[in-house]
Amino acid sequence: MxxxxxxxxxxxxxxxxxxxxxxxxxxxxxxxxxxxxxxxxxxxxxxxxxxxxxxxxxxxxxxxxxxxxxxxxxxxxxxxxxxxxxxxxxxxxxxxxxxxxxxxxxxxxxxxxxxxxxxxxxxxxxxxxxxxSTVRATQISDMLSGLVSGSASDEALAEQLEQLGLSAPWSLSLLLDEDGPEQYEAALTINNARWVLSSGPIEDPASARAILGPPRTQPSDLLVDAENLRTLGAVPALVPAAGLRELWNEDMALSAARAPEAYCRSLARRTAQISAEHAFTLLALAASSTQSEAIARLTVHRNTLIQRMDRIKQVTGSDPRVPGELMALLSSIYARVRLGEMHIFQYSKQLKYGLRPIGLVEESP
Missing domain, CATH: 3.30.450.150 (Haem-degrading domain)
Structure with a gap:
């Protein structure tokens, strides 16, 4: 406490x-x-x-x-x-x-x-x-240690935030593999993972795999975020690189991180024959409201997307065009990541398969 x-x-x-x-x-x-x-x-x-x-x-x-x-x-x-x-x-x-x-x-x-x-x-x-300065650094360390360890309470956290002058909205983020200079006032590094608490959102650290927390106005919400980040931080493979965060689904990642290993193995069988290329196709479909949007993310021709979806259906028996079946396929992909069978959230994979965030100028297929 x-x-x-x-x-x-x-x-x-x-x-x-x-x-x-x-x-x-x-x-x-x-x-x-x-x-x-x-x-x-x-x-x-x-x-x-x-x-x-x-x-x-x-x-x-x-x-x-x-x-x-x-x-x-x-x-x-x-x-x-x-x-x-x-x-x-x-x-x-x-x-x-x-x-x-x-x-x-x-x-x-x-x-x-x-x-x-x-x-x-x-x-x-x-x-x-x-x-x-020393007192403030100690206060920050104590506050973040409480969040990281799960020992913080609503009342104590609210008091600490007030004493530090950190006004709402707050966001709690987890950064991995960031080797740049320390640029955050309220930050704590544990086991090569940097926990950052800020007033408002932090600047997107493009060089790191990270989970960027949403703005919160209640300390109790920060406690929930801290619990989720502890869960995901224990499975670093589920933490996405900057270019993949818009394709990443936190609920799916949390479900995979919390699931028993035996259950993950059962889920993973559905997509055991799926390649990383097809896995990225599923991520893009799930993150897009239309197939055209998925095509823009994947930078492929429409016929290429159709061929991939047909191939996924042939191999898995599930049609990614059907929302419920797409979610089942995604659950299986996240289970494979959780088991270490796939490493699709690393930036190098994004470059390999040509993914890009929506909003960039589209190239001709």
């Missing part, structure tokens, strides 16, 4: 730490001729060019914090031991985090103190951005 995630406001970001202060002092102190101190939000010295001062309160730093302004001390105070210098408040996200103090004549050290203060603030900002 994926629990409640801490919000960004609950994370300590941009806080002045002893580590950051010490790094600044160790880097800058050897390069300047003035004593340097960094105090935390309580006015306690947490880093100094004089190690003996560590842990002691700094009077001018306390004033700088309480008055929220730069404190300039022109004269030494023999009673308190306070030396001349400049103490500049440190800010991160508009909040005072500490004080930078440089000892020396104010006219000599004022600019240096301001410069060091800006340097520390820059480090705090960088640290804050890094922490926020």
């Amino acid at each position: 994926v629990g409640r995630l801490p919000s960004m406001a609950q994370k300590a970001t941009g806080k002045l730490t002893h580590t950051v202060a010490l790094r600044v002092v160790q880097t800058i102190a050897p390069r300047v001729d003035y004593p340097l101190n960094i105090m935390d939000e309580r006015g306690i010295i947490i880093a100094s060019s004089d190690p003996k001062r560590l842990g002691n309160p700094h009077p001018d730093a306390l004033r700088a914090l309480s008055e929220n302004r730069t404190i300039v001390t022109a004269q030494a105070d023999p009673v308190s031991g306070q030396l001349p210098g400049v103490n500049v408040p440190l800010y991160a996200d508009g909040v005072v985090q500490g004080v930078v103090g440089v000892t020396g004549a104010p006219q000599e050290v004022a600019s240096l103190a301001q410069l060091i203060s800006l340097t520390v603030q820059l480090l705090l900002t960088q640290h804050e951005e890094h922490v926020r």
